Amino acid sequence: MLALVDVCHATAAARGRLCACLAPQALGHLRAVAADTCLADGEILFRPGQRADAYFGVRQGVTMLTRTLSGGRRQVLSFLFPGEIFGFAVQGVHECNAVALGHVSLCRIPVTALTEDPLLAARLHRVARSCLLDGLDQVMRLGRMSATERVADFLFQLWLRLDRPDELHLPMHLSDVADHLGLRSETVCRKLAILRRKGLIGSLGTDGVLPLLQPEGLRQA
Amino acid sequence: MLALVDVCHATAAARGRLCACLAPQALGHLRAVAADTCLADGEILFRPGQRADAYFGVRQGVTMLTRTLSGGRRQVLSFLFPGEIFGFAVQGVHECNAVALGHVSLCRIPVTALTEDPLLAARLHRVARSCLLDGLDQVMRLGRMSATERVADFLFQLWLRLDRPDELHLPMHLSDVADHLGLRSETVCRKLAILRRKGLIGSLGTDGVLPLLQPEGLRQA
DNA sequence: CGATACATTGAGGAGGGTCAATCCGGGTGG
DNA sequence: CCACCCGGATTGACCCTCCTCAATGTATCG
Numbered sequence: 001m002l003a004l005v006d007v008c009h010a011t012a013a014a015r016g017r018l019c020a021c022l023a024p025q026a027l028g029h030l031r032a033v034a035a036d037t038c039l040a041d042g043e044i045l046f047r048p049g050q051r052a053d054a055y056f057g058v059r060q061g062v063t064m065l066t067r068t069l070s071g072g073r074r075q076v077l078s079f080l081f082p083g084e085i086f087g088f089a090v091q092g093v094h095e096c097n098a099v100a101l102g103h104v105s106l107c108r109i110p111v112t113a114l115t116e117d118p119l120l121a122a123r124l125h126r127v128a129r130s131c132l133l134d135g136l137d138q139v140m141r142l143g144r145m146s147a148t149e150r151v152a153d154f155l156f157q158l159w160l161r162l163d164r165p166d167e168l169h170l171p172m173h174l175s176d177v178a179d180h181l182g183l184r185s186e187t188v189c190r191k192l193a194i195l196r197r198k199g200l201i202g203s204l205g206t207d208g209v210l211p212l213l214q215p216e217g218l219r220q221a
Numbered sequence: 222m223l224a225l226v227d228v229c230h231a232t233a234a235a236r237g238r239l240c241a242c243l244a245p246q247a248l249g250h251l252r253a254v255a256a257d258t259c260l261a262d263g264e265i266l267f268r269p270g271q272r273a274d275a276y277f278g279v280r281q282g283v284t285m286l287t288r289t290l291s292g293g294r295r296q297v298l299s300f301l302f303p304g305e306i307f308g309f310a311v312q313g314v315h316e317c318n319a320v321a322l323g324h325v326s327l328c329r330i331p332v333t334a335l336t337e338d339p340l341l342a343a344r345l346h347r348v349a350r351s352c353l354l355d356g357l358d359q360v361m362r363l364g365r366m367s368a369t370e371r372v373a374d375f376l377f378q379l380w381l382r383l384d385r386p387d388e389l390h391l392p393m394h395l396s397d398v399a400d401h402l403g404l405r406s407e408t409v410c411r412k413l414a415i416l417r418r419k420g421l422i423g424s425l426g427t428d429g430v431l432p433l434l435q436p437e438g439l440r441q442a
Numbered sequence: 443c444g445a446t447a448c449a450t451t452g453a454g455g456a457g458g459g460t461c462a463a464t465c466c467g468g469g470t471g472g
Numbered sequence: 473c474c475a476c477c478c479g480g481a482t483t484g485a486c487c488c489t490c491c492t493c494a495a496t497g498t499a500t501c502g
Contacts, residue, residue, distance in 0.1 A: 067357065070441075073365040077357060090350045095357060118339075125346045128353065129311045135356040136288065136298060136316060142363035143403035144294040147490065174449070182364035184491060189450060204449085206499060220291075368458065395481070405459060410482060425481085427467060 033113040039063075039100035046098050052089030054110045055124065058082050061104030062171050066097045066179070076180035078134065079172065081162060088128045102171040142182045149221060150181040151191040155201065155210070156218040167211045170204075254334040260284075260321035267319050273310030275331045276345065279303050282325030283392050287318045287400070297401035299355065300393065302383060309349045323392040363403045370442060371402040372412040376422070376431070377439040388432045391425075 036059070039045060045056065045063070056063075058080050065077040065086060077096055080086050089095065114121040137157060141150045154177065158168055170177075175185040183191075195201045200218055202211030212218075257280070260266060266277065266284065277284075279301050286298040286307060298317055301307050310316065335342040358378060362371045375398065379389055391398075396406040404412075416422045421439055423432030433439075 067361060069361060069365050075361050075364045077360060088350055088353060090347070090354050095354060125349070126311070128346070128350055129309055132309060132349065132353050132356065133311050133316060135353065135360065139298060139356065139359055139363060140288060140290060140296050142360060143296045143400075144290050173447095179364075185448090186450080186492085187490060190490095193450080206449090394479095406480085407460085407482080408458060411458090414482080427481090 033116075034107045034109050037106045037108050039104040039106065041100060041102050043100045043104075044097055045100065045106070046087075046094045048093075048095055048097065050094045052087060052092055052094045052111070054108045055085055055087040056098070057085050057107045057109065059105045059107055062101040063104055063106070064099045064101055064172060064176060066099060067095070068097075074179045075182075076176055078131075078138075079158075079176075079180070085124070085127050086131075088131060101176070138180075147181075147183055147187050148191045148194060150183065151177075151188055152195060152200070152218040152221055154181055155195075155212070156215065159212060159215045159218070164215065165212070167202075167209050170208045170210055172208075254337075255328045255330050258327045258329050260325040260327065262321060262323050264321045264325075265318055266321065266327070267308075267315045269314075269316055269318065271315045273308060273313055273315045273332070275329045276306055276308040277319070278306050278328045278330065280326045280328055283322040284325055284327070285320045285322055285393060285397060287320060288316070289318075295400045296403075297397055299352075299359075300379075300397075300401070306345070306348050307352075309352060322397070359401075368402075368404055368408050369412045369415060371404065372398075372409055373416060373421070373439040373442055375402060376416075376433070377436065380433060380436045380439070385436065386433070388423075388430050391429045391431055393429075 034057070037045075037056075039061075046052070048067070060082055063080045063086065065080070066074055067077060068074050078086075079101075086098065087094075114124060137153075141153055145153060155168065159165065162168065173185070174188050178185040178188045181188065192201070192204065195218070196203060198217070200212075200214045202213055204210045255278075258266075258277075260282075267273070269288070281303055284301045284307065286301070287295055288298060289295050299307075300322075307319065308315075335345065358374075362374055366374060376389065380386070383389065394406070395409050399406040399409045402409065413422070413425065416439070417424060419438070421433075421435045423434055425431050
């Protein structure tokens with residue numbers, strides 16, 4: 001029953017993290033009600049239409065939220081890294097799939113915990129609104145950026161979210177990134193090659209590690 | 222000091238409307254704290270970076286939320302019709318421009334009203350999460366739909382939001398719609414022509430009125 | 443060692459962007 | 473009342489970015 005506490009200390013810099021904005025007494029309560037869960041690679045935590053009776057915090061690994069359109073067209077709404085919260089639903093029903101990328105361990109926060117603890121509820125609402133912000137960034141990317149800009153901006157934003165690491169550990173496939181950016185995996189691959197030739201990033205290792213040589217350079221293009 | 226009450230009775234069917242989900246006692250309180258405002262065409266209610274000390278409910282007219290990228294590239298995040306609420310901010314600061322399309326009358330709800338009235342606060346949070354849902358729809362459109370599908374889906378969703386009217390009153394320019402759908406105004410115009418040739422819609426009048434001949438037909442394409 | 447899964451690279455085509463010309467309605471001023 | 477003008481819609485021609493399809497490379501696993 002470690003809940004989110006440990007993880008959040010490691011990645012507290014990013015906005016929207018739960019523990020970073022929780023008062024100590026709320027943390028104590030959270031520790032009491034949260035339960036841990038584990039998922040294997042590709043496992044689906046929930047699907048659209050399922051009752052949403054809990055929030056989830058990522059402890060280890062990456063979870064991906066997806067939605068599918070007619071014709072099998074898939075959109076990856078977001079990638080959730082350790083310390084981040086997901087599972088927000090409007091009318092008690094999930095609107096997307098939650099898929100584990102690699103081994104994922106989660107902490108489960110029942111919605112009933114919110115009614116019991118208004119402080120926790122307020123903080124979660126704040127996180128929800130922060131998700132709204134991330135959604136805006138994605139809309140800007142999809143609506144008004146070229147393919148190269150989308151890839152570069154995606155890496156740059158990820159770099160910020162993960163506390164400016166020297167390299168990104170990306171457990172998802174290129175096709176997942178493509179479905180996130182409204183592109184094809186071949187296009188993502190080509191654009192990564194361009195950024196590599198510019199000296200902004202290194203080569204994507206088979207283990208999903210991508211060295212960031214000039215992260216700030218990703219900002220403009 | 223009519224607040225939102227009157228308007229909401231006219232358009233209560235759509236999800237996310239404020240009054241539709243407000244208990245009577247909350248409405249009374251809302252009536253007490255809300256203040257009316259008017260905007261002329263093109264007038265800007267707030268800009269990114271400004272302190273967000275109030276929410277706004279649209280009483281008459283349409284308001285548009287926009288964001289601008291380097292190079293003057295603009296993205297229209299949403300169009301807000303009568304009965305709808307906007308002004309959600311994360312850290313007390315607005316993240317976009319709010320622009321009036323034609324004459325707009327608003328009702329202003331100070332954020333202080335939320336701390337005084339937890340019921341009102343809870344309802345507004347629900348609306349905020351509903352906005353999150355609308356954002357998902359837009360991401361699906363931008364990421365995975367063709368130009369024709371985007372235009373058709375935009376009209377279809379609008380038709381649902383406005384309680385399935387026989388015709389849409391669109392006070393915005395084609396370029397605004399284009400900036401909403403990640404397209405160029407010429408493309409929107411061409412795609413509208415295609416839908417017209419298919420007999421799904423009528424001709425866009427100079428007054429912004431667009432007859433919907435087969436609204437259900439817009440769903441698939 | 444072969445099989446599988448995914449990344450990578452190439453060649454060709456289509457959808458939508460870009461630029462420019464024209465249309466059209468409404469407003470203005472003579 | 474009419475000519476003029478202006479902003480935006482519409483349409484056409486051309487081009488570029490990205491998609492599509494296919495081949496090849498490469499690492500992991502049985």
